[in-house]
Amino acid sequence: MKKGITYLSITAVIALFTMTSCKKEIQQAVDNTISSYLYTQLKGGYWSITRYSEGTKDSTALFTNWRTFFNDGNAMISYKTNSSNQYIDSAAGTWSSADISHFSCTYNAGTQFPLTKLTDNWVVDPNGTNLSNRVSLARMKNGHADTLQMLKH
Numbered sequence: 001m002k003k004g005i006t007y008l009s010i011t012a013v014i015a016l017f018t019m020t021s022c023k024k025e026i027q028q029a030v031d032n033t034i035s036s037y038l039y040t041q042l043k044g045g046y047w048s049i050t051r052y053s054e055g056t057k058d059s060t061a062l063f064t065n066w067r068t069f070f071n072d073g074n075a076m077i078s079y080k081t082n083s084s085n086q087y088i089d090s091a092a093g094t095w096s097s098a099d100i101s102h103f104s105c106t107y108n109a110g111t112q113f114p115l116t117k118l119t120d121n122w123v124v125d126p127n128g129t130n131l132s133n134r135v136s137l138a139r140m141k142n143g144h145a146d147t148l149q150m151l152k153h
Contacts, residue, residue: 041132041152042070042095042097042135043070043071043072045069045152045153046067046068046069046152046153047067047068047069047070047135047150047151047152047153048063048066048067048068048150048151048153049063049066049068049148049149049150050149050150050151051147051148051149052117052146052147052148052149053146053147054117054141054144054146055144055145055146056144059114059117062113062114062117063114065080065081065082066078066079066080066115067079067080067081067153068150070095074094074095074096075092075093075094075095076092076093076094076095076105077090077091077092077093078090078091078092078093078107078115089112091107091108091111091112091115092107092108093105093106093107093108093111093115093119094106097124101123101124101126102121102122102123102124103121103122103123103124103135103137104120104121104122105118105119105120105122106119107119118148120139120141121139122137122138122139122148123137123138123139124136124137125137125138125147128149132152133151133152134149134150134151134152135149135150136148136149137149137150
């Protein structure tokens with residue numbers, strides 16, 4: 001009888017371990033698929049900042065007329081346009097999305113204000129993100145929560 005209980009206990013432990021391991025592999029596959037989708041969706045078209053706040057201070061106006069293009073090879077370029085829709089300023093950098101919940105961007109040295117405010121590691125907010133045309137990001141910086149929302153055109 002003891003032998004039967006021991007066998008059942010070992011079988012239960014192996015089954016539990018296998019199910020946990022499979023669940024992790026499935027979740028990793030889902031995360032990789034969504035991350036790949038986010039990577040694909042960011043490319044093509046340009047993105048504008050529809051909201052940027054540092055804590056409770058709304059600083060969206062700093063990014064008026066800036067357009068950002070996310071390109072292959074994790075390259076990005078931002079252009080500022082004037083009222084005639086002509087490019088009057090630009091800055092280049094890199095971006096990455098290693099998994100579904102993280103996004104980072106880094107502008108090259110010499111980049112002017114206000115784009116330097118965006119260089120950081122951000123967390124993707126799933127509640128404000130519609131991967132086809134809207135991304136909502138958040139971060140903690142200097143003791144307050146910052147928000148960045150972008151819209152694809």
